[in-house]
Amino acid sequence: MAREHPILETHELTIRFGGHVAVDHVSCAFERGTLTAIVGPNGAGKTTYFNLISGQLRASHGKVVLNGQDITRMSVPERTLKGIGRAFQLTNLFPTLTVRENVRLVAQARANLGLDLFSMADSHVELIERAEHVLAEVRLLDKASQTVSALPHGDQRKLEVALLIALGPQVLMFDEPTAGMSVDEVPVILNLIQELKADKDRTILLVEHKMDVIRTLADRIIVLHNGALVADGEPATVINSAVVQEAYLGKRVTEAAHG
Amino acid sequence: MLMKLLSGDRPASPVLTVLLLVILIGLAFAPFLFPGSKPLETAARICIFIVLVASYDLLIGYTGIVSFAHTMFFGLGAYGTALGLTLGGASFAAAGLGALCGVGLAALLALAIGLFSLRVKAIFFAMVTLAIASAFAVLVSQLSFLTGGEDGLNYKIPRELTPAFKLFAEPVLGLRIDGKVLSYYLVFGVALALFLALVRIVNSPFGRVLKAVRDNGFRAEAIGYKAVHYRTAATVLSAMMAAMAGVLLALWLRYTGPATTLSMEIMVDILLMVVIGGMGTMYGAVIGATLFILAQTYLQALMGLAEGATAGIPLLSALVAPDRWLLWLGVLFVLSVYFFPTGIVGRLRAGKAGAA
Numbered sequence: 001m002a003r004e005h006p007i008l009e010t011h012e013l014t015i016r017f018g019g020h021v022a023v024d025h026v027s028c029a030f031e032r033g034t035l036t037a038i039v040g041p042n043g044a045g046k047t048t049y050f051n052l053i054s055g056q057l058r059a060s061h062g063k064v065v066l067n068g069q070d071i072t073r074m075s076v077p078e079r080t081l082k083g084i085g086r087a088f089q090l091t092n093l094f095p096t097l098t099v100r101e102n103v104r105l106v107a108q109a110r111a112n113l114g115l116d117l118f119s120m121a122d123s124h125v126e127l128i129e130r131a132e133h134v135l136a137e138v139r140l141l142d143k144a145s146q147t148v149s150a151l152p153h154g155d156q157r158k159l160e161v162a163l164l165i166a167l168g169p170q171v172l173m174f175d176e177p178t179a180g181m182s183v184d185e186v187p188v189i190l191n192l193i194q195e196l197k198a199d200k201d202r203t204i205l206l207v208e209h210k211m212d213v214i215r216t217l218a219d220r221i222i223v224l225h226n227g228a229l230v231a232d233g234e235p236a237t238v239i240n241s242a243v244v245q246e247a248y249l250g251k252r253v254t255e256a257a258h259g
Numbered sequence: 260m261l262m263k264l265l266s267g268d269r270p271a272s273p274v275l276t277v278l279l280l281v282i283l284i285g286l287a288f289a290p291f292l293f294p295g296s297k298p299l300e301t302a303a304r305i306c307i308f309i310v311l312v313a314s315y316d317l318l319i320g321y322t323g324i325v326s327f328a329h330t331m332f333f334g335l336g337a338y339g340t341a342l343g344l345t346l347g348g349a350s351f352a353a354a355g356l357g358a359l360c361g362v363g364l365a366a367l368l369a370l371a372i373g374l375f376s377l378r379v380k381a382i383f384f385a386m387v388t389l390a391i392a393s394a395f396a397v398l399v400s401q402l403s404f405l406t407g408g409e410d411g412l413n414y415k416i417p418r419e420l421t422p423a424f425k426l427f428a429e430p431v432l433g434l435r436i437d438g439k440v441l442s443y444y445l446v447f448g449v450a451l452a453l454f455l456a457l458v459r460i461v462n463s464p465f466g467r468v469l470k471a472v473r474d475n476g477f478r479a480e481a482i483g484y485k486a487v488h489y490r491t492a493a494t495v496l497s498a499m500m501a502a503m504a505g506v507l508l509a510l511w512l513r514y515t516g517p518a519t520t521l522s523m524e525i526m527v528d529i530l531l532m533v534v535i536g537g538m539g540t541m542y543g544a545v546i547g548a549t550l551f552i553l554a555q556t557y558l559q560a561l562m563g564l565a566e567g568a569t570a571g572i573p574l575l576s577a578l579v580a581p582d583r584w585l586l587w588l589g590v591l592f593v594l595s596v597y598f599f600p601t602g603i604v605g606r607l608r609a610g611k612a613g614a615a
Binding site for chain 2: 054056075080101104109117122163167
């Protein structure tokens with residue numbers, strides 16, 4: 001594994017749905033140990049860009065490169081095992097299973113035990129311990145035995161993040177992790193992301209609307225608008241740039257330029 | 260030890276535990292408890308259908324796959340054994356080789372169906388299996404030089420499994436241990452082993468992935484499980500188990516024909532048993548198969564009695580005539596689905612959770 005490569009790169013990444021170009025030739029490199037916020041108005045292609053990186057969508061054109069290896073043609077599970085982890089914008093869990101079992105399944109995938117037909121799942125105590133450790137981190141341990149479908153929305157969001165942490169990937173992709181959470185729950189998740197960021201081997205991509213969150217967490221901001229990358233740089237610079245003021249905050253360029 | 264045999268899968272309801280124990284004891288001592296050939300026939304049918312229904316539960320209850328080809332795999336096991344015995348003579352080697360071919364063919368066919376059609380939507384998969392199963396049934400009836408067509412195959416089984424064979428000179432507990440009793444215990448023993456194997460599979464790490472794939476295949480992929488591979492593996496395992504149930508049936512009946520293995524009626528029976536017992540529970544297969552087959556076998560006799568008792572009342576007497584047994588079975592089914600939407604096992608477990 002050559003260290004000189006950025007951990008993740010996209011080259012000219014493009015996807016077309018009929019005549020509509022949802023992600024338009026986005027070239028971007030993400031360095032190890034950084035947190036990049038991806039911003040843009042609704043429909044700018046942020047989630048679609050995520051889907052192209054994690055493999056739910058296949059690119060019409062361009063490449064996704066992880067650690068110098070082209071993964072554009074790989075399936076979702078292959079990319080996951082290579083180290084790309086994803087938390088979804090719309091909560092996306094295993095509803096009839098318990099909270100503990102949801103996380104345990106992730107630990108089991110990591111331990112590569114999915115094809116073990118003969119042992120008892122509950123005899124792998126280390127997987128259960130790992131699951132409970134992660135649940136303690138997201139403050140869900142007291143609800144470990146509950147069925148997911150019975151959880152309140154905020155707890156489901158926490159579990160969504162727990163699944164990603166349990167996966168322990170090199171690249172963590174958060175798609176609006178705090179959306180729909182109550183005010184007192186948001187800091188739990190933000191602290192977790194902060195802790196993950198402190199681990200210099202991890203790279204975090206974060207789609208987020210809350211500007212204060214981005215200011216505190218992000219090392220860098222990239223801005224998508226109509227599928228194209230329109231700005232890229234340090235948070236302070238990008239937030240104040242004319243193009244962001246217009247595209248993201250909806251102000252007119254002239255006003256922003258004067259203000 | 261016991262929990263290990265059950266793979267840690269507790270019945271989780273006192274009533275269910277008692278029911279399962281009664282069924283287990285009833286089946287284990289059937290030749291001693293219920294003398295005569297009809298009860299033994301019924302007991303053997305129950306054993307075979309428990310495996311068949313449990314293997315179907317692995318698909319529909321645990322993996323969320325609806326297939327109508329289950330009787331085809333059942334038939335493959337039965338016809339394999341039947342052809343082995345017909346062509347190779349009444350030896351265990353011939354039966355074993357035939358069974359091996361039947362089970363192997365079932366596995367290959369399930370693999371092909373799985374890889375080619377499990378990528379499509381669930382409803383299309385159900386249609387594909389229906390088409391393949393119908394085509395297979397037609398094929399079997401057309402290849403009459405090999406399969407005996409609609410008449411099926413009659414064949415001899417190894418002498419040790421026939422009533423002519425006596426294991427001991429003296430009766431044991433008042434019962435002559437002949438080949439038929441040995442044959443029953445072969446069916447019972449293999450069925451018990453296969454059922455416990457299925458319970459282990461659904462409680463293994465693999466079984467847990469099946470539930471994840473059933474709940475949310477999209478997310479299962481995003482945590483690293485290739486959903487189509489797991490669905491295919493479940494289909495193959497389930498097909499092999501069904502084929503082994505077919506092997507038992509072929510050995511027990513000494514006859515294999517379309518009506519006893521391939522008919523749509525049996526497919527519907529399997530569906531009813533799994534729904535009545537409770538999907539995704541495994542123990543539901545035991546309860547469902549036992550109740551259904553007992554009703555199928557004894558409802559007519561019971562209704563005959565009822566008809567005699569109500570002979571004076573014109574309309575009622577006609578309603579409970581033995582010919583109407585299918586009607587009453589239908590009524591029982593509707594009532595059970597209405598009152599126990601999660602099956603008998605689901606209802607018993609929910610009752611316990613409500614009390615706790």
